[in-house]
Amino acid sequence: SSSKNEEKTYIIATDKTYPPFEMEDDSGKLVGVDMDLIRAIAKDQKFKIKINSLGFDAACTALESGEADGVIAGMSINDERKQKYDFSDPYYETGVSMGVAKNSGIKGYADLKGKTVVAKTSTAGLKYAQSIKDKYGFKLEVVEESTFMFEKVKSGEAAACFEDYPVLKYMVKTGQLNFDIPCGKESPANYGFAVLKGENKELLKKFNKGLAKLKKNGEYDKIVAKYE
Template sequence: LAKQAKGKHYTIATDTTFAPFEFREGGKLVGIDMDIVNAVAKSQGFDIDIQSLGFNAALQALSSNQANAVIAGMSITDERKQIYDFSDPYFQSGVQMAVAKNDTSITKYADLKGKTVTAKTGSEGESYAKSVAGKYGFTVKSVDQSATMYEMVKSGNAAAVFDDYPVLAYGISQNNGLKAVTPKVPEGSYGFAVNKGKNPELLAAFNVGLKELRDSGQYDKILTRYLGNNA
């Protein structure tokens, strides 16, 4: 089945900025997801056109068949499995809450009472924040872009952000002005997604290519390139 992807052309949608998985460096789209999908396309002999749309827009492009697949630090969840088929997992992740670096007033969810937090539209961070918002008495304001979320927290327009912990950790290590304050909530792993029942050969080729990357040590090299010793 994987061989049927050979020679084909696919459109792959992704997030705009979700470092270290996808982000711009000197105008070029780089990151763990980009390196993986480019390496797999090369080894499995198919062409890709990557569209950097934003997370929610990428999912919508996939659902409306404007894209053949999504790779965007996308968590494999039971709910999403109803409408998408996922590859083998390629990175363990989950949600965590972060606040402004100099904020000492918020160390737990209960400190958010009456406050507004931010999260990305359509993300697991958003669904987790919404799932505990009622219990702790806070409001969730969703936005489309990671950069907007982080600006809101730094400017005091949001008390906290709910995002994936590997992404928070990466940003914090780059001095983005935030700090993570609550325990990680395990939410599973990232996968490459196609529409349910669509492009099964692409999914199969991705899995073959991913396994080859792992077996050859190339996968570890990609992680080390972006995460250094934290990989």
Template sequence: MKKFSLLLVLLAAMLVIAACGSDDSSEGSGSGEGSSEEKTYKVGIDTTYPPFEFEEGGEYTGIDIDLINAISESQGFAIEFEPMDFGGIIPALQANQLDVAIAGMSITDERKKVVDFSDPYFDAGLSLVVSKDNTDITSLEDLEGKTVAVKSGTTGSKFAMDNESKYGYTVSQFEDSPSMFQEVSNGNADVLLEDYPVIAYAISESGLDLKTVGERLTGDQYGIAVLKGENADLLEKINTGLQELRDSGEYDEILNKYIAE
């Protein structure tokens, strides 16, 4: 009987010790979560692409820079910029030298084979550009009999040449953008074709007597990229942060800082 009573006492003591150990373990886990350090991600950028990414006064700036900074702040992670040539960014992701890429990168099926993209954050593409006082041209259908200025060797030039007979305009080629801009400002050409973010930034920064009109003619969209099949949690945070910026109006504030419609 005494042996049985002693056994009961020992069993009770073991249960108490086990319960205490369980509580200690739980408290330890909670403490560990609270003291976790902020994760830092390496972000690949191309600083030769204003207004999205460029260097000014020794600091990185632009739409992409402001967006990823705001997203990282709202989602509680740190970032470290890694500037490089655009062509090296995806290979750097594949080599695990980068965690994220934001570089005015168009979302394409080919790139989707090696990276996962965020939700689109910018609609790029070609735009029609006319003088500020022009009210006659708002679409390609208005170009019959008009003169269209383009820069040689660009996507705008190719688009204009491919559609010249369809819309009945005449193409005038220029070797540089300033000459093309001036041709429309002076009234020697009726309209020019240029990539939307490039011309919008030029209008904003240089005070050109021009404006964009109508819908964009091509539909490229930019996305933030991570290596395919990796960093799913990070990609979710990026999408969440991007949506929060849109909802709060900060997204529009960032775009308006660099681009004038």
């Protein structure tokens, strides 16, 4: 039988490769802002976690089916999701940007006319692309993972992708993408840790408590600075 002091284990679902929020280091360990944050919070708030790296849409599905207790996956807090999930306090600012291959000649959304644009299923980037698709006359292709999206832009199969600005910025900066980000940031939002609406209240409370503590003691800034 479990003793009172035994730490509870929560299953946390996340995206696959989503730099700098979740990604594998050289030794295959999952690192990144989200991963470091959830581990530091778990340590501080004395709970255990099991991280399942499923992909963004699959992480949401796992949460909704009860296979995961929480999701941390660079998930933007928005009203639509608030109908289904309870969110933590915001922990990172984001927005959606267009990514294009360097020297592609695409300088604005008007240059997308007649071209193929790629976005990732269930994301804010996809939602934004859908909202301007008819106005600018492009075709929209939807893929499961950011990696597939970037491959299509690299190969020229797609003229552009819509992805979170911090992800594009980091991957360009670290040389993982030879892309330009010609336009600004759309759909500003914040990332939040999510639980299913009305469920896992204690987990959400611990997340917020831990986050506040890490912000206060400088640990949060250290984690973010590590991936800048």
